[in-house]
Structures are given as structure tokens and as C-alpha cells.
Amino acid sequence: MEHEHHHAAPDIPAGANTAKDPICGMTVAVKPDGRHAEFQDETFHFCSEKCQTKFKADPWFYASGRAARQKKAAPANVQYTCPMHPEIVRDAPGSCPICGMALEPMVPSDEPSEELTDFTRRMWISAAAAVPLVILTMGELVALPVRDWIGHQTASYLEFVLATPIILWAALPFFRRGWDSIVNRSPNMWTLISIGVAAAYLYSLVATFLPGVFPEQYRMGHGVGTYFEAAVVIVALVFVGQVLELRARERTGDAIRALLDLAPKTARRILPDGTEYDAPLENIMEGDRLRVRPGDAVPVDGVVIEGRSSLDESMLTGESMPVEQGPGDTVTGATINKNGSLVIEAGKVGSDTVLAQIVAMVSNARRSRAPIQGLADRVSAVFVPTVVVIAIVAFVVWTIFGPEPALVFAIASAVSVLIIACPCALGLATPISITTAAGRGAQSGVLIKDAEALERMAGVDTLIVDKTGTLTMGKPKLTDTVTLGDVTETDLLSLAAALERGSEHPLAEAIVEGAEAQGAPRQEATDFDAVIGKGVQGRVGGRAVALGNAAMMREMGLDTAQAESKADTLRAEGKTAMFVALDGVLVGIVAVADPIKESTAQAIRELHAQGLRVIMATGDNERTAQAVAGKLGIDEVRAGILPEAKKDLIDQLRRDGHKIAMAGDGVNDAPALAAADVGIAMGTGADVAVESAGITLLGGDLMGIVRARKLARATLRNIKQNLFFAFAYNALGVPIAAGLLYPVTGLLLSPMIAAAAMSLSSVSVITNALRLRRVDL
Secondary structure (H helix, E strand, O other), X not given: OOOOOOOEOOOOOOOOOEEEOOOOOOEEEOOOOOOEEEEOOEEEEOOOHHHXXXXXXXXXXXXXXXXXXXXXXXXXXXXXXXXXXXXXXXXXXXXXXXXXXXXEEOOOOOOOOHHHHHHHHHHHHHHHHHHHHHHHHHHHHHOOOHHHHHOHHHHHHHHHHHHHHHHHHHOHHHHHHHHHHHHOOOOOHHHHHHHXXXXXXXXXXXXXXXXXXXXXHHEEOOEEOOOHHHHHHHHHHHHHHHHHHHHHHHHHOHHHHHHHHHOOOEEEEEXXXXXXXXXXXXXXXXOOEEEEOOOOEOOOEEEEEEOOEEEEOHHHHOOOOOEEXXXXXXXXXXXXXXXXXXXXXXXXXXXXXXXXXXXXHHHHHHHOOOOOHHHHHHHHHHHHHHHHHHHHHHHHHHHHXXXXXXXXXXXXXXXXXXXHOOHHHHHHHHHHHHHHHHHHHHHOOEEEOOHHHHHHHHOOOEEEEOHHHHHEOOOOEEEEEEEOOOOOHHHHHHHHHHHHOOOOOHHHHHHHHHHHHOOOOOOOEEEEEEEOOOEEEEEEOOEEXXXXXXXXXXXXXXXXXXXXXXXXXXXXXXXXXXXXXXXXXEEEEEEEEOOEOOOHHHHHHHHHHOOOEEEXXXXXXXXXXXXXXXXXXXXXXXXXXXXXXXXXXXHHHHHOOOOEEEEEOOOOOHHHHHHOOEEEEEOOOOOOOOOOOOEEEOOOOOHHHHHHHHHHHHHHHHHHHHHHHHHHHXXXXXXXXXXXXXXXXXXXXXXXXXXXXXXXXXXXXXXXXXXXXXXXO
């Protein structure tokens, strides 16, 4: 809905019957033949066809007045950024003031690129002019001596007529960018191209209209040779390179476009009277009841209030197994409902949904800089001035020492040097790989917060993981109740469950559910107190009850020595044993086990194969932790450590020279995630943008870390290939263009071949980066 105007249409006659447009709030004249619509025995009038169409798409939303109550975010203007210099952000398309590259939308859309359309048109026109120019100048090589037929002077004038529109109109964007680079004191590729093309064109102008200013030895047959064809072919080839590059750069945003396409365009709203209809997604508000039919995508994040079904979450998490959901369960927008019909209540809508946050995260990753980029930046800073100096030196050397006509050779070599150098390939090498990798990761449930995290992930040698929820299901179950006195098992469970009802710990839920399943009488606790890392205490039925680990019992002055043997037996089976005390006396043990995730063992094997040492850091006791570690083949166990001690462990390992990745749930693990070289948040959808972590895994299991590691290594390898190619290309191309091989081989590069090489260098870097879209994770 647009902002409410509340102003009247200008053509309302005095005394006319008026109505308010429910869409935009404008006062309009009521006319029998005017734009109107009927809904629930009421007639609504509209100022324009646009408002009428909007109303017809969702009449209940506007007629009920809900539209007026909808909190509207300010319309998000499309912002544009430079793929090489992400700090440049503009509200309109244009070119980067630093490198001259075309700015692109920060969030890719399906809209066609204006620049691509414009450059494609200029490319075809330049190519159309280049063909007759090449025939005019080089026709005799293919038995088409056009120049001899029409005469040298006529041919020169014809070349001028063909070349001038291309140089002064088609190549105008190049000259603008070149001029901007000089004004902004940031010389770049366009500085070199515009100087090279301008030099070739201006020399040719003088040679055509003032041939007398040249010494006799510069005349070839009928007159002085020109470079009109070289200037135009260079422009055409640069356009070919730019069009290929823009097309390739559009493809790097395919992953984000694919994510945006996951969300359905409509949602089936259920009205209070039970009727249902498809409403536009942007009109869905928090609290709306929505029907999700089998095969449909869930429109927004919400909670199931009716029905049961299995949901395919693979597009968000990368996990292929469908997840069973029923009343009270949360569902995520864009997941696919497999079989049953669900009724959900909309929770998070618009930019608050998990999908919207994923898209924002991937967009931000595209704009972040990897440390390896610093090398390219340092080279780029001196690159253009160096190339200009080499071109001047080449010009001077050829003029003094070159064979006759020396000036012709001098101009050809100087223009070739300026044209062949490609700072663009250097600048694109890193960001284009990061962009592609961030999109590929998002498709597999690996969200990259910034490029630095991805680069560091490739060099990690040690992974620290929590046990609960990371290695295990995070859904513990009550397994044993052991009494140590006069208290019955039922009473023991009843006391434990009464205390744990007030706790938010995952193990608490298992005890409460186990007590209810065994029919233990429900009691309530008062004076409840949770002691972090130790347990809980309070009063139940007027008696003091405590439930926790051995450290808590010792703090209360209780001797756990006799009970320890029973507790150790349970721990050896991988169970967590907790002591229960009543009025200062130890009365029993309750044991809970958290089943290991099916994928964990395979993930540990793959992480070992990738050269990682895996350390389990858990608050659980040594015996339980060792039992789990033994089953999984984990290298090292640090048991019984509190959340703050995990940070100390990371600091110690980093001092010893290790590169650490820490995987945690992002809540109590926040300090450790921030301290690690790479923090990995095991997101389950609710905490997608965990601030402390550089990488977020939507799947919430270790296979996500395997995928993140593979992606990081593939990306770093890809960046190194790009940088090597860009450096090697420029290191070889510039000296050859300057004529270094001429004394030995007689080879002098034509400016046209230089232009073709320069265009292909950027395209090859982008094409190599696009291989990351197919990397096997």
C-alpha cells in the first residue's frame, strides 16, 4: 500500500458525491461509470486502475481496514555497489568512482540490466563499423584491394566517417569513466583504454587531414598510415569483453535469485468465517491464519495450529530427510509441505523471515573483503601508473631506435601496452569468487557472514564442538531412575520434575516428559534457583530439594562417594547422571541420555580425512563425554568445562599456534564463537543471523561443517587460480605489447590483438569463479 495521500482528485466538481479510495486514501468523485468494486454489499471507488486492481487481488484486506494497520517498512530503494569495491554504495546505477566498473544491485533481481542492454547495442554497432574498416585497411591480404580501387585519400575519409561515430558516441562510456578516474585520482583500466583509443584516433585524424606535418619517411605509398580501424576494433572488442563480463556477473547472483524464488507469491488466508482465498504474500500480517496444502511452499514463518505433515527443508538446510511437524511446532517460510494439510498462524513476515535474513546475509557476504584481496589491492594501486610509464618508455625507445617508420611502430606499441594491461582481472579475482561461493553455500545450508571467515575456514586445523545438540540430537530422554534411600522411584521422579519445570535446560525437558510418561504425581516448586553449570534447587511441598552434578552436592556438604559407582556405570553407557538431594540427604540418581545424530560418525570421519583435529568441549562429566567420544572416534575430550572456560581453551590453543573453528549454538557459546578464528553457529532456523559467528549452518549438524570446509578450500583455491592468472597475464602481456620480443622474433603485437586479450582476461577470471557453482559439497 502506498503512503496515504488523503488529498482530493483535481477534477471533482463542486457539490459532487465523493468517496475515499481504500488503497491510497485519495478522495474521488462517485460516478456511475467510474472505477468501483463491490465487496460484502459495499461499493468501493478508486482513483486509478492500479488501485482497483490492487483491491480486487485482496478485497477483504483493504475492506476490513487491516491494510491501514499494517506496519509498512519504508519502501526499500534498490542500492547499487561495485563488485570490486564493496564500500561504494549508490542509490542509482552508474560506474564505480575507483575502478570505473559498472555498479550492480546489492540484492540481484530479475530486472534486465540497463547497462547490459546499452552495451550490447553499442557492441553490435561498433562491430558493424569494424568489419568494413578492417576490409578497407587489410583487404589486400584476402585479395580484396578496396583501397587501390577507390584511392588512398578517399579510403582515409571513408575510415574517418565510419570511425568517428564509434569513437565519439559508442565509446563515450569509456571516455567518461577514463575522465572520472583522472578527476578522482584513481587511475584504472578505463584510464588506459581511453588514453590508448584517443591516441590512435587523434593520430589518425592528423594523418588524414594534415598529412604534411609528417616527415617524408612516414608516408606509405599514397599517404600517412592511420589507426582508425585499430581504434574501432579495440572499442568493439572491449564491448565484447564487457558484455560477456556483465552476463557472467549476473550469473553470480543466480543463487540469491533462486533463494528469492523459493517464497511463494501468494498465501491461502483463512477468514474468521472459515472462507479461504489466495492473498498476495505482501498483505500477510502477523497473526493471520493460513492454509498450507500438500505440495505447497510454506509462505511465511509461523506456528502449526492444526494438522500434521512432513516438511521438506532441504532448500534451506541441505538436509534431504523430511521433518515431521504438528500442532505447536514452528515452520519456516519456503519449506515444502509434503503430504498433510496444515493450518498455521503467521509469525514472522516480510524482512523478518528466515529466508529474508538468509538473502540479506548472502548479499552482505558478497560485499565483504577477504584478507587475500589486500595483495591485489596493493598491486592495483601502482599498476596503472606503472603501465602508463611503460607505454611512454616503449614510445620513446621505438621512436629513437625503431625501424622506419619509427613513429608508427612507437604509437602501435604504446597503444598496445595501454590496451593489453588489465587491472580489472586483478581486482575481480577475489570478490567474484566470494560472491559465487556465498551463493553456492546458501543453497547447501551454509551461510557465509563475511569473506574473511570463509578464507580462514580453509586454514583451520582444529575444530571444537559442543556435545549436546551438535554431536547428539539435543532431544534427551529419561533412561534411569535409581533410588538411594526410602524414597520410591515415583516420588523421586515427582520431586525432580517439580524442580525442572522451572529450568530452561534441554535435560530438564527430558525429566519432565519422562515423569509425565511414567505417571508421577505433578508437584510445584517454589524458591527456584538455577546454579549455572551445576544444577537447580528449590522447595517442593515445603521440603528443600536439589538436583545437579557432584560439584553441587559437594558444595551442599553431601558425600557422593557411595553413589558415584552407580553414577559411573550409567556414565560409561554415555548417560548423564544427576543426583537428587532431599532436605540435605542424597536420595537418588536420575539419568538422561541424548542419542547421537545419525550423521555425526560419518561427519567426524570426513573431518579427519580433511586433516582436522576434533575436540569435544562439554559441560558434561568425563565418563559420559568419553563414552560418546569413544563411539565417534573424537581426538580429544575436555569435559566438565563451563561456557567461559571454552573461551580460555580457544585462547590457549591459539597461543600454541593452532587455527581454531568453534561450533556452538550461539547463545551461551557466544564468547567462544567470537574468540575462535572461525565461529560456526549451529542454527536451527531461529537464530540465522547469529552475531558472534562468521558462518551459520542451517542444518544444525556436523555435515554442515564438512560442507563449509569443502567450500572454503575450493574458494581459496579458486581465488589463488584467479590471482595467478591475472598476474601471469599482465606480467607476460605488457612486455610483449611493448615489443620486447621484436629484436629476437620480429613479433610486435597489434593493438587489436591486445584489445582481444584484455577483454578475454576478465571474462576468463569470471568463468573460472563460476565453476564454484558446481563444486561438490
